[in-house]
């Protein structure tokens with residue numbers, strides 16, 4: 001298995017794309033820490049991995065709170081000694097016209113989608129630098145590459161994720177730490193159902209018409225790209241953004 005003996009941390013791993021990423025990393029042989037603000041979902045996802053014969057640890061952490069992230073990473077280090085892979089996946093949005101958004105909403109969106117990735121990255125860097133090895137995969141969004149009506153601040157946050165990724169990739173290459181983004185297009189997840197499709201029965205169908213591949217992304221589509229970038233098969237790839245969007249965006 002290509003990730004045997006690797007220790008991976010996945011944020012927002014309780015459901016949706018993060019859960020599929022945790023499952024796929026474990027299936028590739030990694031030991032996986034599942035961080036989520038929803039502890040029950042994280043435990044359920046970890047239990048699913050364990051049932052399939054994998055090694056998983058569920059940890060409650062709000063990724064916008066540095067002390068909680070540091071405490072969770074300390075638990076990972078106590079259990080497995082180091083971290084090889086970080087997947088910054090936790091994120092959230094509620095689409096609405098920018099003109100209707102409040103400052104409180106801007107702060108929340110920037111904290112969950114951008115500052116969280118900065119916090120989590122900093123929390124795992126010391127062991128990665130010490131061992132001279134690391135794979136960081138940041139989940140962006142094609143909203144951050146091409147914009148998305150109703151998602152102005154989210155797009156700004158995800159654009160920030162992409163820029164953060166590029167600079168970190170430059171700074172950390174000497175430590176043999178790869179930093180890349182996976183950028184999903186519209187994906188069938190609880191977030192999509194709750195915040196995008198609810199009350200808009202035609203949305204998924206019209207997206208399917210616009211997507212050359214003819215369907216929305218499944219969480220597993222995103223997870224496969226993450227496993228590749230987290231593996232040594234991607235050793236010479238850093239600072240890149242890989243869209244997984246069925247061809248909806250070609251940047």
Ligand SMILES: NC(=O)c1ccc[n+]([C@@H]2O[C@H](COP(=O)([O-])OP(=O)(O)OC[C@H]3O[C@@H](n4cnc5c(N)ncnc54)[C@H](O)[C@@H]3O)[C@@H](O)[C@H]2O)c1
Pocket residue numbers: 011012013014015016017018035036037038041061062063064089090091092112139140141142183184185186187188189190191192
């Ligand atoms: N679904 C899509 O269409 C889509 C498209 C592009 C990008 N993305 C991105 O993919 C990632 C995953 O999205 P999803 O659709 O699977 O979402 P989701 O809401 O279905 O799952 C997100 C998970 O993150 C957790 N989470 C949220 N805030 C958290 C916090 N502060 N601390 C810890 N955990 C937290 C939630 O509890 C949940 O388990 C996000 O970064 C999102 O922006 C999603």
